[in-house]
Amino acid sequence: MPEAILEQIQQIKKQLRLAMNGITSESMQERGLGYRVNYGVALITLRKMAAKYGKNHDLAQKLWLENVRELRILATLIQPVESFTPAMAQEWAADIQQPEMAEQCAMNLFQHLTFAPDLVLDWLKQSEVMLRYIAWQLLARIAVKDFHFKETTLVSVLVEAVKDIQSNQIFLFNGALLGLKRVGANNINLARTILENVGDIPDLELERKQQILDDLRFEFEYKLQTTL
Numbered sequence: 001m002p003e004a005i006l007e008q009i010q011q012i013k014k015q016l017r018l019a020m021n022g023i024t025s026e027s028m029q030e031r032g033l034g035y036r037v038n039y040g041v042a043l044i045t046l047r048k049m050a051a052k053y054g055k056n057h058d059l060a061q062k063l064w065l066e067n068v069r070e071l072r073i074l075a076t077l078i079q080p081v082e083s084f085t086p087a088m089a090q091e092w093a094a095d096i097q098q099p100e101m102a103e104q105c106a107m108n109l110f111q112h113l114t115f116a117p118d119l120v121l122d123w124l125k126q127s128e129v130m131l132r133y134i135a136w137q138l139l140a141r142i143a144v145k146d147f148h149f150k151e152t153t154l155v156s157v158l159v160e161a162v163k164d165i166q167s168n169q170i171f172l173f174n175g176a177l178l179g180l181k182r183v184g185a186n187n188i189n190l191a192r193t194i195l196e197n198v199g200d201i202p203d204l205e206l207e208r209k210q211q212i213l214d215d216l217r218f219e220f221e222y223k224l225q226t227t228l
Contacts, residue, residue, distance in 0.1 A: 005062055009071075012049065012063070016070050019045050035098065037068040043104075046070055050077035057083045064092060072101060076108035086115055093123065093134050099171040102134040110134070111141035117149060124160045129172055132164060136175030143182035154183065154190055162197055165212060166204055177212065181219040191220045 020039040053059065053074075060079035063071040089110065096102050110116055116138060123135035139157070149157070157179070164176035180198075184191035198204075198212055 002058070005059055008053070008059055009062060009066070012053075012071065012074065015049060016041055035069040039068075039070050041070050043073070046073050047077065050074050053078050055080040064095070067095075069098075069101070073104050073108070076105050079109055081109070081112045084109065084113065086118070089113065089115075089119055093119075093131060096130055096134060099130075099133060102130060103137050106134060106137035106141055110138050111145070116142050120157075121153065124157065129167075129169055132160075133172050133175045136161075136164070136172075136179040139179040140175075140182040143179070143186055151190075154187070155193070157183070158190070158194060158197055161194075162201060165198070166201065177215065180216060184216065184220050185222075191216075195220075 016039045019041045056078050057080050060075040063075040063078075066072070092105060096105065110119060113119070120135045120139045120142070123131040123138075126132060161176045161180050164172050165180070167173050167176070180194050184194045195213060195216060198209065198216065201209060204212075
C-alpha cells in the first residue's frame, strides 16, 4: 500500500476514534446492523470527513477493503464515478451484508453510474436477498432521474417486485415497495399496472394487501387522481 494512502487511512481512523459514539454503535448491533467494526459515527460527520479528502480512487478502494462501517461509507463518498467499473460494482455489492450499507452505496455511488440500470436488472435476476435489496434501493434512486427503461423491462421489474413484497424479510419488502412507489409515480400507465398486479396476488393476506394498495395509491395519487 502506498505510504501516502496508509497515512491517510491512519489519520481517518484516528478521527473516527475521536468521534466514536458507543451508544449508537450498541444500538445498531441491537437492531441487527452487525458490522465487524462499528464506531457509531453519524452520517453527517462522515460526509464532512469525506469532503475534506475529495474524490480519491485509490483511497476509496483501500477503505472499502477495511470492512469497517465508517470506512466503507467513506469509500462510497470519495470513490470517483469515472474510475468505478461494472466489475467493481459487482465486487462491492457482493461484499454488502447490511441494509444500511446497501442504502449508502445506492445513494452515494451506484445511482451516479451510467450503467446503474444494468445493475438493477442484473441484481433482480439473483436470488441473494441483499443483492435484490440493493437493486430496489438503486431503482428507487434512478427512477426519479432521466434513466429510461423499456416498457417490457419495467414489466419484468414488476414481476420481481410482486415476489418481494410477499417476502417475510421486512427490509426486502420495504425495498420492493419503495421501488414500486418511485417507478409508478413517474409512469401513470405503470402505476395502474402496479395496482392491478398487486391486487391480483392470490396468496397475499387480504388485510396486508389492502395496506400495500393504500400505501401505493397515496404515493400515486397526484398522478392518478384525474384518471382513477
